[in-house]
Amino acid sequence: MKLAHAILSISSLVTATAFVPPGLSRSTTKQPPSLLAAESKPGDLWKVQRIDHLSDWTDDLKTYPSPLSLKAKVPSTWFVGLNDAVAAKVSIDAMERIADDCVLADDFFDSPDDEEPECEPDRGLSGEAFILAGPRADIVFEPKECKAAIVTCGGLCPGLNTVVKEVIMCLRRQYGITETYGVPAGYRGFLYPETWRPLDEAAVKNFHNEGGSTLGTSRGGHDTKAIVDNLVEQGVNLLFVVGGDGTVRGAAKIANEVKERGLPIAVAVVPKTIDNDVPLIDRTFGFETAVEAAREAINVINVEVEGFPNALGVVKVMGRNSGFIAMHSTLGCGIADLCLVPEVDFYLDGPGGIVDHLFERIIKNGKAVVVLAEGAGQNLMAEMGAAGEVVTDQSGNVLLDDVGPWLLKQLKMRLDDRLEEASEHGDKLYPKYLDPSYMVRGVPPNTADNLYCLQLAHNAVHGAMAGLSSFIVGEVNTRACYLPVDLVANKRNVIDVRHQSLWEYVVFSTGQPAFQNEDDPRDDEDVITSASGGVILNEPDFKELAEEISAATADSKKAQEA
Helix, strand or coil, X not given: CCHHHHHXXXXXXXXXXXXXXXXXXXXXXXXXXXXXXXXXXXXXCCEECCCEEHHHCCCCCCCEECCCCCCCCCCHHHCCCCCEEEECCCCCCCCCCCCCCCCCCCCHHHCCCCCCCCCCCCCCCCCEEEXXXXXXXXXXXXXXXXXXXXXXXXXXXXCHHHHHHHHHHHHHHHCCCCEEEEECCHHHHHHCHHHCEECCHHHHCCHHHCCCCCCCCCCCCCCHHHHHHHHHHHCCCEEEEEECHHHHHHHHHHHHHHHHHCCCCEEEEEECCCCCCCCCCCCCCCHHHHHHHHHHHHHHHHHHHHXXXXXXXXXXXXXXXXXXXXXXXXXXXXXXCEEECCCCCCCCCCCCCHHHHHHHHHHHHCEEEEEXXXXXXXXXXXXCCCCCCCCECCCCCECCCCHHHHHHHXXXXXXXXXXXXXXXXXXXXXXXXXXXXXXXXXXXXXXXXXXXXXXXXXXXXXXXHCXXXXXXXXXXXXXXXXXEHHHHCCCCCEECCCCCCCHHHHHHHHCCCCCCCCCCCCCHHHEEECCCCEEEECCCCHHHHHHHHHHHHHHHHHHHHC
């Protein structure tokens, strides 16, 4: 059998069957499952990212039939098998092949300890995979002995309340767990167990129609030892954490503390960020609602500028380090002339600058619309001496300089005289500015996000009940799966502006300057582009990567000058 045929037949699938660990069959086991390691052995076509399991540090775990598997007329195919996984990367090089004379013995895969032949192609990231999410036929918790707690942390996001509701509904309705609590005010709420709110189906029945966080939230207040102490004291064995990057780091600390103490407590994370900057997964909940609200703001500013000559409308949307809301709302509205995001440095003056581009649009159409992410232009403001003192919030996030009013002022200074001279009536620039930040993140979720929140919440419960811990739940290539928290913590999802994703649609459809022409110095195997147009690199040190790309850009410019 040729290895190339095996690779093509498996890597063309989104959902793969992972390697079966020695000693385990494909049938249901009565022992807690030994989950797959990320390292592959010779003959393995998939390298599945391992998720912590309570059996790794507890010796007396038992298994129980899931209440869902006991339900009448439920097909076994509704449950996730031990070896089901999701491929991290589905785009392939269709012409990749190995030498015609590279043929493996028919029994090669029966001897995984054999050395791989030198002629085998480099699989790169094409073999990376994540454990498929969903209900398991066997669980490691007796539902009558379970006590669950859920907490929301960090900034607001459409869908927070829906996640809380659906975690509670899944625990109670599907698994029969009756002790379910909401921890108020973020991580600091763990320090005051007397304030924990009992949540039943009646209490959460309308949560999905509410914006904000009904439980309340906060930044900071994390005390790992005290949190775990109170979990033990209150008898909590299922913990669900909903939050962004800082919250994920905090959840990782809790999970590690639980592991070090050998406690049978499962820690599950539903990632929350309105900026869609969680790496590897397709999108985060609330993002589509935020894009929809941003699009409404863009439509409003467009109506405003259409009524005046030489009008310029600027809409600033959320996006501290990642400009996904700006990019998606620009493409969704179909009327923007310029989109500025943190991932792309722009300049004002000279050929290819935004001033000339906007001047041409205003002269041609009588107006122009700019969609601006809040994190865009920070470097330019610093270069022009407009940056303020560096200040951080309680989560360690740097507070950004307000780029919106600054940019509008710079554009008016540069366009007034040019437009006045070109105008028959001497009209200068008519600027309008709109900042819908809180309107975007405080609204209730739309139908699509409510559905997505339900799926994330239920899969978080299914994973925790199966004994998984220290994982986040999300979609990869449209399939729900579990990712190790440590794989996601301290990394960021950003717009992929150097490969085919969605950013090229923005540049081509708006006609705006590209602001860059250098190629990415990394190999394609080091890049995974998500469904929302984001990229997470197989490189934890983003500063080192930035320096590498900067050096490559400098070398390219020197070569052009020569």
